[in-house]
Amino acid sequence: MESELACPIAPVVDLVFSRWTTPILWTLNEHGRLRFVELERRIGTITPKVLTQRLRQMERDGLVTRTYHPEVPPRVEYEISELGRSLAPVFHGLAEWSKRNLAKVDEARSRYDGTN
């Protein structure tokens, strides 16, 4: 998808920051093991189809684990894996940067738009 030619982190960006993966990972990291609907509700605006798609991909990539309980009604639980958890420092770094610099982005936008 992205050009790796000039950017060594392109693969990991594709992996971790493609759409919905961050909220999913963050939620699972905060609340531990969750059922499908719980995850769906906590994220709020995602549709079940898309949530399923992303979870499958993340399961394949080893970022989350899926546990199926053959009951009636069926119960499926998702959990962040060790590999997924190892991204925590990166996320923390982003949160820090956010706290410190996101306001500057807003300022820059106002300046650019001339709506000082």
Next chain:
Amino acid sequence: MESELACPIAPVVDLVFSRWTTPILWTLNEHGRLRFVELERRIGTITPKVLTQRLRQMERDGLVTRTYHPEVPPRVEYEISELGRSLAPVFHGLAEWSKRNLAKVDEARSRYDGTN
């Protein structure tokens, strides 16, 4: 774009990891001030239209600066801003994670696909 309800870093993810911003920022961080075509060539697969779009947005967000030299032929130079440079630790963290864990992702995929 992304749901912020469950994920505090969603805004910064949108800002920094939307398409092409990472390669652009990385390239400008590596090579300093660059002209439009130089940037285009280093990234390799981006089209001028898209490159222009992304650069405009990043300029608006305060991540890059644009300098126009009214000459013939015209010369425009792009440079990473202080704000953009402040992302370096985050990028470095990603590169580190990449070196350590990207192979595990490949393993997980092989396992999932059953192509052990």
Next chain:
DNA sequence: CAGCATCCACGAAGATACTG
């Protein structure tokens, strides 16, 4: 409940050609 199947809509991105 946890999904899959299907259809549809939209915007981002690519290809191409053209200007000051």
Next chain:
DNA sequence: CAGTATCTTCGTGGATGCTG
């Protein structure tokens, strides 16, 4: 050189309905 203009393609995502 540094873009802009236009057209087309494509993928993501939304909506809906249906199963074990």
